[in-house]
Every structure is written in C-alpha cells, then in structure tokens.
Amino acid sequence: xxxxxxxxxxxxxxxxxxxxxxxxxxxxxxxxxxxxxxxxxxxxxxxxxxxxxxxxxxxxxxxxxxxxxxxxxxxxxxxxxxxxxxxxxxxxxxxxxxxxxxxxxxxxxxxxxxxxxxxxxxxxxxxxxxxxxxxxxxxxxxxxxxxxx
Amino acid sequence: xxxxxxxxxxxxxxxxxxxxxxxxxxxxxxxxxxxxxxxxxxxxxxxxxxxxxxxxxxxxxxxxxxxxxxxxxxxxxxxxxxxxxxxxxxxxxxxxxxxxxxxxxxxxxxxxxxxxxxxxxxxxxxxxxxxxxxxxxxxxxxxxxxxxxxxxxxxxxxxxxxxxxxxxxxxxxxxxxxxxxxxxxxxxxxxxxxxxxxxxxxxxxxxxxxxxxxxxxxxxxxxxxxxxxxxxxxxxxxxxxxxxxxxxxxxxxxxxxxxxxxxxxxxxxxxxxxxxxxxxxxxxxxxxxxxxxxxxxxxxxxxxxxxxxxxxxxxxxxxxxxxxxxxxxxxxxxxxxxxxxxxxxxxxxxxxxxxxxxxxxxxxxxxxxxxxxxxxxxxxxxxxxxxxxxxxxxxxxxxxxxxxxxxxxxxxxxxxxxxxxxxxx
Numbered sequence: 001x002x003x004x005x006x007x008x009x010x011x012x013x014x015x016x017x018x019x020x021x022x023x024x025x026x027x028x029x030x031x032x033x034x035x036x037x038x039x040x041x042x043x044x045x046x047x048x049x050x051x052x053x054x055x056x057x058x059x060x061x062x063x064x065x066x067x068x069x070x071x072x073x074x075x076x077x078x079x080x081x082x083x084x085x086x087x088x089x090x091x092x093x094x095x096x097x098x099x100x101x102x103x104x105x106x107x108x109x110x111x112x113x114x115x116x117x118x119x120x121x122x123x124x125x126x127x128x129x130x131x132x133x134x135x136x137x138x139x140x141x142x143x144x145x146x147x148x149x
Numbered sequence: 150x151x152x153x154x155x156x157x158x159x160x161x162x163x164x165x166x167x168x169x170x171x172x173x174x175x176x177x178x179x180x181x182x183x184x185x186x187x188x189x190x191x192x193x194x195x196x197x198x199x200x201x202x203x204x205x206x207x208x209x210x211x212x213x214x215x216x217x218x219x220x221x222x223x224x225x226x227x228x229x230x231x232x233x234x235x236x237x238x239x240x241x242x243x244x245x246x247x248x249x250x251x252x253x254x255x256x257x258x259x260x261x262x263x264x265x266x267x268x269x270x271x272x273x274x275x276x277x278x279x280x281x282x283x284x285x286x287x288x289x290x291x292x293x294x295x296x297x298x299x300x301x302x303x304x305x306x307x308x309x310x311x312x313x314x315x316x317x318x319x320x321x322x323x324x325x326x327x328x329x330x331x332x333x334x335x336x337x338x339x340x341x342x343x344x345x346x347x348x349x350x351x352x353x354x355x356x357x358x359x360x361x362x363x364x365x366x367x368x369x370x371x372x373x374x375x376x377x378x379x380x381x382x383x384x385x386x387x388x389x390x391x392x393x394x395x396x397x398x399x400x401x402x403x404x405x406x407x408x409x410x411x412x413x414x415x416x417x418x419x420x421x422x423x424x425x426x427x428x429x430x431x432x433x434x435x436x437x438x439x440x441x442x443x444x445x446x447x448x449x450x451x452x453x454x455x456x457x458x459x460x461x462x463x464x465x466x467x468x469x470x471x472x473x474x475x476x477x478x479x480x481x482x483x484x485x486x487x488x489x490x491x492x493x494x495x496x497x498x499x500x501x502x503x504x505x506x507x508x509x510x511x512x513x514x515x516x517x518x519x520x521x522x523x524x525x526x527x528x529x530x531x532x533x534x535x536x537x538x539x540x541x542x543x544x545x546x547x548x549x550x551x552x553x554x555x556x557x558x559x560x561x562x563x564x565x566x567x568x569x570x571x572x573x574x
Contacts, residue, residue, distance in 0.1 A: 057550060066310055067221070068549075078305060078463035086465045094488040098548035 032141040033084070036124025038113035043123060046114025049107050053096050062118050072118045076143060084128070085136035088112055105130045116140075120147040205425045208511040209570040210522055210529055212560045218528065219504035220551035223315035226484040227251040227496040227544070229390050231327035231336045231403070233486070234264050240471035245269050245479045247285050248486040249495055252324030255316055255439055258284045259350030260343025262292040269477045270296055278303055278475035280464065283313035286481030287448050293479070294455040301458040301475060308445045312483055317502050317523065317530050319367075319514075320413070320437035322347065322406070325498050325540055328390050329403040341408045348412060351437060359443030360526060367436035367514035367523070369416065370428040370566060377416075380404070380539070395496060399539040427569025428517070436514060440526040464489055499543035503531035503556035520562035531559040 031037060050062070057068045064070030069078070079087055091108040094100050103111070109130045117123060120143040129135065228249035236245050247265035250257055266289060269277050275298065279290045282304035290300045308314065322344040327336060354362040369375060382400040390396045406413070414435040424431040452459075464470070467490055470478050480486065487495035507528050514523040523530040533555040534542055 067223075067312075067315065069305070077461065079465075082465065090465055090488070093491075098546075098550075100488075100547070 030083075030137055030139045032139050033116055033121045034141040034144065036122050037084070037126070037138050038116055038123055038128040039126070040117075040123045042110050042113035042127050043117040046110035046112070046117075049103070049111055050114050053103065054111070057097070062115075071115055075115070076119055076140075080140050080142055082140055083136050084112055084138045084140060085132055087115070087140065088132075088135050109135070119143055120149065122147070204422055204573075206574065207425045207513055207570055208508075209567040209574065210508050210511045210524065210563070211505070212522070212563045212567050214557060214560060216505040216529075217503055217556065217560075218506055220501065220553060220556060221315040221504070222499065222501040222549050222551040223312040224484045224547055224549055225252045225325050225498040225500060225543075226487065227325045227327075227498045228494050229328040229331040229396070229496070230494065231332040231340070232257070232261060233492070234261065234268075236268055239467055241476060242471045242473065243269070243272055243477045244467075244470055245477070246486075247289055247479050247481045248281070248483050249492075250285065251326045251498065252316075252500070253322050253326040254313065254483065255284050255318060256320050256322035256324075257326070257340075257343045257347050258288040259292070260346035261285060262289040263346050264339075264343065265289050265479050265481075266292045266296060269293065269479060270298075272477060274475070274477040275299060276301070276475050277477040277479060278473050279479045279481055280304065280470065281481035281483060281485070282306060282308050282459070283311040283481065283483050284308065285483065286479070287445075287452065289479045289481055290457060291448055291451050291455070294452065294457060299456065300452075301460060302452070303460045303462050303464070303473070305461065305463040307459065307461075308449065314441050314445070315502070317500075317532060318439040318441055318525065319523065320351070322409075323404055325402065326405075327403040328396050328401045330401065331390060332403050336403065337405050337408065340403075340405045344405070344409050345412070348409070351439075354444075354447070357447065359446065360440055361444035361447050362437060362439055364435050364437055365512055365514060365524070367434050367516070368426065369432045369516045370426045371430040371517070372428060373430065375418070375430050375432055393493060395545045396541065399541055402540045425570065425573070426515070426566060427573055428566065438523065438525060442527050497545065497547035499546035499548060501532075501551050501556070503551075503553075503559065504528035505531065515563070515566060517566050518562050520559040522559070522563055531556050533559045
C-alpha cells in the first residue's frame with residue numbers, strides 16, 4: 001500500500017502542467033474512483049487548501065463535529081455512487097459556507113483529490129482534470145473493504 | 150390582565166415554596182413605592198401589594214465562565230417573501246416546499262406543517278416522503294402520520310444534529326420570518342393561521358413529562374426607563390431589499406405579533422415592589438420556550454411508534470427527489486435549500502448561543518443591555534444581540550462557527566445583575 005502512495009507522489013510532480021488536460025471528456029463508460037483518478041501531489045495541494053479554508057469547520061482531520069459533517073466515513077454515505085462532478089459542483093456553489101464560490105475550479109478539484117485520499121481511495125498516475133465532463137464520467141466508488149483503516 | 154396574573158403567580162409560587170406561608174400574608178398593605186417605578190405601571194394584579202422585603206424571590210444564576218459548557222451557532226434561513234410553501238413537479242413527483250422560516254421555524258412548526266401536509270393530502274397519497282429532519286421536517290412527518298399517511302424521512306442528520314437544535318428555543322413566530330414588502334399583504338393572514346395553530350400545538354404539549362414546552366418568566370431590566378421599541382424607516386438609508394440582495398434596515402422586516410396578542414402574553418412593567426432585581430426598571434412577560442432534548446424525544450417517539458422510517462442520506466440535486474419511491478415529497482431542508490434547490494432568495498442570518506450548566510432552581514430569563522440569559526432544562530442560554538441592530542444582526546453572515554468573545558461578554562454584563570439579586574436574596 002505504502003509503495004503505491006510513494007510512487008504516485010513521484011509521478012504527480014508534474015501536476016501543474018498536466019492540470020486540466022490529462023483526462024478527456026466523459027466517454028459514457030464511467031470510470032470509478034477505485035481506478036486511481038488523482039495524484040498524490042494533487043491530494044497534497046488539496047490538503048493545504050483544506051487546512052486553510054475548510055479545517056476551521058470540518059476539523060483538522062476532516063473528522064467533523066456534532067454539527068458539521070465529517071468529510072470521511074459518513075461522507076461516503078452521502079456522496080458514494082455519485083459523480084465527482086456533483087461533488088465538485090457542490091464545492092463550487094456552497095463551500096466554504098462563509099464565502100461560497102470563492103474557490104477556483106482548480107482548487108476544488110485539488111480538494112476532491114484530498115477528499116478521495118482521505119476516504120481511502122488510492123491515487124493514480126494521472127491527475128484529476130478540472131474539466132466538468134471528465135468529472136461527470138467518474139463515479140465515487142465504495143471504499144474497498146481492505147482499504148478501510 | 151390574565152396574562153400578567155399568570156407571570157406574577159408563577160414568581161410568587163416559587164417564593165412561597167422557599168419562604169413558606171408567611172410570604173402570602175406579607176402581600177397585604179404597604180403603599181411605599183421606591184423610586185424607579187416605570188411610568189404607568191399597574192398595581193399588583195391580585196389586590197394586595199408586596200412589601201419591599203417580600204418581593205418575588207429569584208435565585209441568582211451563576212454567570213462564571215467555568216459554567217460555559219457549549220457554544221452553538223446556526224444560520225436562520227430568511228426568505229424575503231416568507232417561508233416557501235409552494236409546490237412544484239419533479240418528473241412525476243409532487244414536491245411541497247416547507248422551508249425558509251427565518252428565526253420562526255420552531256414557533257411556526259405545527260402551523261406550517263399543517264399547510265404543507267394539507268397540500269400533500271390533496272392528491273390522496275397513501276405514503277409520502279419528507280426530506281429534512283429539523284423541526285419543520287419532523288413535525289411535518291408527524292402531522293402527516295396523524296392524517297393517516299405512511300411516512301419516510303430522508304435526511305442527512307436526525308433532529309439532534311440539525312440547525313434546529315442550535316436555536317435558542319423560545320416562541321418567536323415573527324423573528325426574521327420575511328420582509329413585509331416582498332411578502333406582500335396576504336402573508337399576514339397565512340402567518341396568523343400558522344402561528345395560531347402552532348400555539349395550539351404547543352399548548353397540547355404543556356405539562357408532559359420532560360417538559361418539552363414550558364412557560365417561564367422573562368424579565369427585561371434596565372437602569373433607564375424601558376420604552377417599547379417601534380421601528381421606523383431610517384430616512385438616511387436609501388432603497389430597500391432587491392431580489393438577490395439583503396434587507397437594508399430593520400423596518401423592512403415583517404412584524405405580525407400584534408395579530409395574536411389576544412393569546413400570547415405581552416410584556417408588563419413591574420412596580421418597584423414587584424421588581425425582584427436591584428435595577429430601577431423592569432418588565433416581565435410569560436414566555437413559552439421549548440426544551441430541545443425532551444421535545445425531540447417526544448416527536449421522534451411518536452414518529453417511530455406510528456411506523457415512520459428514517460433513512461440517512463444526502464441529496465445534491467433536486468432531480469433526486471424524483472427518484473424516491475414516494476411520489477409526494479415535503480421538502481423541509483431549511484437553510485440547505487439555498488444550495489440544494491438553488492434558491493438564492495434564502496438569506497443567511499447568523500445567530501449564536503452559549504450554554505451554561507443547567508440551573509433549574511433559577512427558572513427565569515433576563516435581558517440587560519445586549520445580554521440575555523434564558524434558563525432551560527438543557528442549560529442556561531446566553532445571547533448577545535446588539536439592541537440597536539435588531540433584526541439586522543447577522544443578516545448576510547453565513548459563518549457558522551461560534552465566537553466565544555461575545556458570549557463571555559454576556560457573563561460580564563450579567564455579573565452586576567446577579568450580584569444585585571444575591572444581595573436581595
């Protein structure tokens with residue numbers, strides 16, 4: 001498990017250049033997040049954004065509070081089987097709640113990558129595209145039972 | 150008059166317990182009135198006056214920071230036009246909206262549910278769905294069950310974790326419920342219908358185990374004469390709310406409380422003899438409030454006993470309503486409707502409360518300056534609402550994290566009030 005994490009991180013170094021062009025438009029044959037649809041570098045960038053813009057409400061570990069939803073665990077029940085476009089659109093419209101619409105689409109996608117990693121979805125070699133059609137072609141799979149920590 | 154009597158006897162009742170029958174005897178005589186009587190203050194309602202040494206006794210609340218056990222923040226969903234009780238079709242599914250009650254969701258819950266369930270019933274369903282499990286959703290579900298329907302609630306949270314539980318929980322049926330111009334002249338009648346029906350609903354819950362609904366005395370104390378505040382438009386403020394925007398001043402908010410003052414207790418000035426506080430001016434009102442834990446328990450118990458189902462799930466698009474098994478859905482999503490239904494007429498109005506360890510022996514509320522303490526079964530509620538900002542306080546603010554500073558300030562403001570009570574005790 002650790003090996004692919006490190007490997008993917010190395011592959012993700014070229015993220016900035018690849019952003020927005022790596023994934024093509026949806027083909028109709030949906031990909032699942034189990035295929036590894038983001039890079040470690042994206043998730044790391046997403047983690048930095050999360051720490052700055054999200055953690056004050058959702059908690060440093062995305063653990064949530066009594067009032068604020070956790071972004072792992074139960075998060076999967078709310079968003080599982082939906083598309084990453086739905087999640088990304090939600091972030092774009094509604095988050096952060098105190099200033100909705102202030103995150104760039106690129107940052108939203110980095111946050112999606114961070115959320116995927118946080119929820120146990122493995123990274124891959126290709127970065128997640130900010131293209132809406134591409135995001136709409138990726139389904140948020142259930143976390144493999146063996147990946148639940 | 151009957152209203153004042155209720156509050157007065159409530160206070161006396163506690164003193165009577167504490168000090169024995171001598172207190173009643175002490176009600177006779179004494180015409181001395183210390184300074185500070187509020188202009189036009191009526192005499193004691195039940196004839197005899199109270200001696201200065203036997204005024205209603207209140208237990209001082211402990212207002213030290215170590216008693217602070219919780220802080221809650223929430224967003225009231227204000228809609229300029231008032232709550233959305235409209236209907237729309239999503240595919241072959243009838244959606245009946247029931248959201249956007251501002252700071253009046255608790256207070257209008259029974260009446261608003263009656264309206265929404267009535268619309269749902271008109272298509273003769275045998276089962277319906279309710280989306281949302283705050284006070285509006287859960288009450289709608291129970292009202293639908295009482296009408297014979299099978300009900301499933303779909304919600305991402307059960308009531309104890311919704312914004313409903315972050316209210317302060319007193320009967321405030323026209324708090325940020327609408328803006329009067331966009332709501333239009335017809336809204337007052339609908340509001341009154343909902344408020345009166347809700348009042349009856351709450352009356353039916355008084356005295357139940359756990360005290361889901363109670364009355365308690367609420368005092369307003371001051372070192373200057375208390376005058377009833379009437380909102381007038383500020384001529385310096387040009388313009389008013391526009392679609393997609395925010396109200397600009399207090400006078401834009403719809404106020405309808407006078408319509409139900411025949412049943413809802415109104416504030417009464419207290420004479421010096423009746424004033425339990427070491428403050429020159431005071432008013433008292435019998436205020437209805439809701440104890441969240443027992444209220445939620447009661448509603449959930451009825452919901453499940455009637456065979457209700459609860460499904461934890463989120464929605465991220467209105468089209469998903471059309472995919473539910475039930476073909477009639479009551480949408481009770483509160484502030485979340487702003488995003489889910491892309492309803493940008495929902496205006497966030499931030500509010501926050503602090504909570505002290507429950508102090509059941511101090512069973513009253515008191516306001517002084519911007520500070521408010523309200524003693525409830527699940528704690529003493531702290532609020533710090535700048536009087537001069539009124540309904541505008543928090544408008545447009547969707548930051549839902551509590552800010553401790555203003556809550557600690559409440560404790561500071563209340564220190565001399567409670568010290569004065571302690572001296573009098």
